[in-house]
Amino acid sequence: MTDSSPLLSVEQLHVAIRNDHGISRDMVSGVSFTVAAGETLGLVGESGCGKSLTAMSILGLLPRPQAGISGGQVRYRGEDLAGASRQRLRTLRSAEIAVIFQDPMTALNPVHTIGRQVEEVLRLHFPGLKAGDRRQRVLTLLEDVGIPAAAERVNAYPHQLSGGMRQRVMIAIALAGEPKLLIADEPTTALDVTIQAQIISLLISLQQQRGMGMLFITHDLALVAQLADRIAVMYAGKIVEQQPAEQLFASPRHPYTKGLLAALPAAAEQPKTRLAAMTGQVPGIDQMPTGCRFANRCPHADDLCLNTDPALESFTDGAAVACHHWKKLND
Amino acid sequence: MAGYFLRRFLLIIPTFIGITLLVFAITRVVPGGPIERMMTQAQLGGETGGLQRSQGGGTLSEEQMAELEKYYGFDKPILTGYALWLKKVLQLDLGLSTRYQDPVWQIIRERFPVSIFYGVTTLILTYLVCIPLGLLKGMYHGGRFDGASSAVVFLGYALPSYVIGIALISLFAGYYDWFPLGGFVSDDFSELSPWQKTKDIFHHAALPLIAYLAGSFAVTTLMMKNALMDNLSTDYMRTAAAKGLGLGQSVRRHALRNSLIPVATSFGSNISLLISGSFLIETIFNIDGIGLLGYEAIIERDYPIVMGILVISSLLYLIGNILSDICVALVDPRIRFGGGVH
Numbered sequence: 001m002t003d004s005s006p007l008l009s010v011e012q013l014h015v016a017i018r019n020d021h022g023i024s025r026d027m028v029s030g031v032s033f034t035v036a037a038g039e040t041l042g043l044v045g046e047s048g049c050g051k052s053l054t055a056m057s058i059l060g061l062l063p064r065p066q067a068g069i070s071g072g073q074v075r076y077r078g079e080d081l082a083g084a085s086r087q088r089l090r091t092l093r094s095a096e097i098a099v100i101f102q103d104p105m106t107a108l109n110p111v112h113t114i115g116r117q118v119e120e121v122l123r124l125h126f127p128g129l130k131a132g133d134r135r136q137r138v139l140t141l142l143e144d145v146g147i148p149a150a151a152e153r154v155n156a157y158p159h160q161l162s163g164g165m166r167q168r169v170m171i172a173i174a175l176a177g178e179p180k181l182l183i184a185d186e187p188t189t190a191l192d193v194t195i196q197a198q199i200i201s202l203l204i205s206l207q208q209q210r211g212m213g214m215l216f217i218t219h220d221l222a223l224v225a226q227l228a229d230r231i232a233v234m235y236a237g238k239i240v241e242q243q244p245a246e247q248l249f250a251s252p253r254h255p256y257t258k259g260l261l262a263a264l265p266a267a268a269e270q271p272k273t274r275l276a277a278m279t280g281q282v283p284g285i286d287q288m289p290t291g292c293r294f295a296n297r298c299p300h301a302d303d304l305c306l307n308t309d310p311a312l313e314s315f316t317d318g319a320a321v322a323c324h325h326w327k328k329l330n331d
Numbered sequence: 332m333a334g335y336f337l338r339r340f341l342l343i344i345p346t347f348i349g350i351t352l353l354v355f356a357i358t359r360v361v362p363g364g365p366i367e368r369m370m371t372q373a374q375l376g377g378e379t380g381g382l383q384r385s386q387g388g389g390t391l392s393e394e395q396m397a398e399l400e401k402y403y404g405f406d407k408p409i410l411t412g413y414a415l416w417l418k419k420v421l422q423l424d425l426g427l428s429t430r431y432q433d434p435v436w437q438i439i440r441e442r443f444p445v446s447i448f449y450g451v452t453t454l455i456l457t458y459l460v461c462i463p464l465g466l467l468k469g470m471y472h473g474g475r476f477d478g479a480s481s482a483v484v485f486l487g488y489a490l491p492s493y494v495i496g497i498a499l500i501s502l503f504a505g506y507y508d509w510f511p512l513g514g515f516v517s518d519d520f521s522e523l524s525p526w527q528k529t530k531d532i533f534h535h536a537a538l539p540l541i542a543y544l545a546g547s548f549a550v551t552t553l554m555m556k557n558a559l560m561d562n563l564s565t566d567y568m569r570t571a572a573a574k575g576l577g578l579g580q581s582v583r584r585h586a587l588r589n590s591l592i593p594v595a596t597s598f599g600s601n602i603s604l605l606i607s608g609s610f611l612i613e614t615i616f617n618i619d620g621i622g623l624l625g626y627e628a629i630i631e632r633d634y635p636i637v638m639g640i641l642v643i644s645s646l647l648y649l650i651g652n653i654l655s656d657i658c659v660a661l662v663d664p665r666i667r668f669g670g671g672v673h
Contacts, residue, residue: 061572063564086577093575101573106566110665111588120584121574157664173574 006034007077007181007213008058008097014071015053015062025285026070028054029237032312035181040207040214042228042245044221044260048282050237051217052102055185057082058215059097060089076181094177095125102186104166108158114169115154118142121176141172146202164195168202175206181213188223200226221260225249230318233257236282236293239312243319253321253330255298292324300325332660332667336653343649348417350645351638355413358634359405365429366399368632403429420642426635430628435639439621445515446621452536453543454601457551462594464548465555469590470582472560480552488549493611496542500615503538510538513617539616543609551594558590565589592663599655602647 015028028050035041045051056062057069058081074081076097081089093099101107108117118138122129129137142150145168158166167187174182184203188196204227207214218224224231225245232242233256241254252258259278280297283289292310295301304324314320323329358364400406404415419426425435464484468477487495504510511517517531562568563586571581610622621640628636660666 059573061569090575090577093573095575099573101566101570103566107570109567109571109585109589111663112585120576124575159665170570173570177575 005036006075007037007039008035008215009075010034010054010058010072011075012072013054013057013069013074013082015050015057015067016070017053017067018065024070027067027237027285028057030072031234031237031239032072033232033239033242035213035215037180037213038207038211039230040216040228042224042231043215043217043234044219044224044231045234046219046282049234051219051234052185054234055099055183055215055217058183059093059099060084060086061099094121094174094179096177096179097181097183098174098177098179100167100170100174100182100184100187103190104163104170105190107170108166110158113155113157114142114161118169118172118176121173125177137176138172141176142169144175144206145169145172146198147172162195163191164198167191167195167199171199171202171206175210178210179212181215182207183215183217185217186219187216189218189220196223203227222264233260236288238293238322239320240294240323241321242312247319251330253315253319253326254294254323255300255329256294259297292322300329336657339653339656343646343653346649347645351417351420351641352413354641355416355638356409358637359409359412363632364405365403365632365634366396366405369429416638425639425642428628428633428636430631430633430636435635438624438636439639439643442619442621442624445618448515448532449536449539449543449618449620452540453547456540456544457547457601458594460544461548461551462555462591465552466559466582466587466590468552469556469559469563470578472556484549484552487545490545492542492546492609493615495545496539496612496615499538499541511535513615515618539612539618542612542615551597554593554597555590558593559586562586562589588662592659595658595662596655598658599651599653600648602651602654 011032013028013031014026016024017027018024031050031054033041033043043051043054053062053067057067058074058076060081062068069082072082076092081092084092108114115135115138118141119134122134122137126134138154139150142154147153147165147168153161153165158169161169167190170187182203187203188199191199200223203214203216206212214227216224216228228245230242230244231248232239233248233254234240235256241248241252241257243253248257249261252261256278259276262276263278265275278297283293283296289295289306290309291307292298292301292305295305298305302325308324310322310324312320312322313326315326397406404412407415416426423436425439427433428435428438431438464480468480471477500510500512504512511534513535515532515535516528517523517535520528520531523531559582563582565586568581568586571585576584610620610626612618613620613623614626624636625640627633628640
């Protein structure tokens with residue numbers, strides 16, 4: 001972990017989605033976190049909690065006009081991106097901040113060769129590069145992300161590659177602009193487990209070589225443990241807990257995080273034992289309670305929880321929790 | 332893939348036989364053939380012709396009927412008749428028109444320049460207008476331009492082409508006298524200079540072309556628009572945005588080619604437009620095209636011409652379908668016909 005001033009700092013971010021009736025609802029409600037250069041922040045949460053919306057809003061990649069930032073700031077090296085022009089955002093994309101998407105099957109254009117798709121980033125952000133050098137750079141990038149026989153594969157179409165290879169191509173596209181910050185939005189969710197491990201170790205080594213900051217978004221706690229320096233846990237549009245990775249696994253503070261960790265199937269456990277699943281459902285966007293959003297599923301909830309939303313309270317350096325009773329629960 | 336297209340070309344043969352056999356059988360089965368038609372006309376001619384033909388008119392004897400049937404080949408069973416017809420077609424002989432007694436091929440060929448002119452112009456203008464229009468509508472979906480162009484396109488689609496034709500001709504040729512009332516060229520066409528000839532053709536063609544095109548814009552434009560909108564919301568377009576491409580750049584470089592796939596698929600059925608003009612428009616504008624010829628041939632039971640037009644249009648349609656498969660394979664690298672499991 002580095003202690004330099006943060007590369008990315010998201011402050012009180014709100015992201016709203018407008019439904020068919022034109023009513024806007026905040027799907028992300030006041031999320032704050034930072035990512036320092038060379039650091040990996042894992043943003044963990046279940047489907048629909050707003051983690052991908054948070055990630056996409058950083059570069060203005062939210063689906064228009066249905067979704068948009070409705071409040072807060074996204075500061076990249078001090079510059080507010082939430083209010084930046086489209087033009088400014090375009091120059092930052094790939095060159096400063098790059099994204100790897102979830103599904104490599106669909107994230108690549110099916111009618112262009114992979115070489116051309118990598119090359120496009122170079123054309124855009126390094127217009128001075130000669131054609132021959134550019135070609136060479138594409139090959140180097142493909143080799144860097146571990147594509148065997150890159151010289152032959154460069155002319156392959158996406159459908160001729162496996163899922164893991166395609167995700168490597170996506171990573172090559174992301175690295176082509178030499179970004180300082182990499183946003184990985186569930187990059188291994190669509191891949192099988194052995195390929196997952198390869199992609200994760202590739203990401204770790206590339207990040208270390210290039211000293212990039214990384215925002216790694218996933219629903220998989222076991223996965224994020226392998227590469228994150230710090231972990232932020234999101235629930236129903238809010239961050240409920242944030243801690244350095246080892247600390248989070250050793251002593252989770254929020255009842256939701258505790259529940260998640262308890263629900264992980266441990267290898268040591270007896271086969272065919274029941275997993276400790278959490279009861280209840282995430283409240284729907286139209287039924288968001290005024291109090292703590294986890295209250296309806298929390299075994300420790302009382303009147304205070306039902307009526308007052310707990311603030312994210314930091315308790316040690318780099319660690320914070322949003323729970324009225326966390327002290328009592330962790331004594 | 333070459334093997335696949337070879338197979339497709341070979342499949343034309345049984346399909347062609349199926350189509351022509353069916354229509355041939357229908358012409359034999361439906362009541363009222365060329366002979367009956369000629370007799371009716373002979374009778375009518377006899378009545379109106381007055382005295383000199385009153386004795387010769389009336390019904391023919393059984394013998395004469397049998398002779399006529401033999402002359403036209405109607406005495407043979409359907410399959411034998413068909414085989415004889417097919418044999419002649421293979422020798423590129425479409426037979427004689429029962430109405431004009433001229434070779435069918437010659438009659439059709441005379442109409443070709445007119446029909447091909449309208450067919451090619453319609454085809455080119457349709458794609459030239461529909462593809463950019465569909466792209467713009469898709470990129471600015473829900474905007475003012477989208478709404479206004481939709482209104483125009485749907486109005487054209489909703490109005491039958493002959494209604495548009497009659498409206499145009501009565502307004503711009505009847506009331507205002509800006510355009511000729513009909514015909515393909517002016518009477519003094521042969522005396523004009525090449526430049527005046529071109530001008531003359533388009534002067535005559537303007538109104539019928541509008542009538543042809545008004546209805547044909549809607550389908551292709553909306554197909555293009557919907558295909559583009561489907562592609563705009565794909566993940567690879569988000570990848571393009573994440574690379575730092577603007578909307579125009581990412582549409583041009585990424586969405587356009589993917590959106591052309593469904594349009595390329597429809598190319599084959601449009602190619603038959605090349606010769607099959609609408610007989611209604613041809614009637615309204617007094618254009619001597621294939622559409623009108625075919626319609627009259629059916630009414631007059633001129634079966635050799637009906638079959639002759641069918642031969643040409645079905646071959647065009649079958650080849651057009653293969654062409655559109657080739658087009659699709661050209662734009663979409665995922666499609667490799669006939670590969671099966673690699």
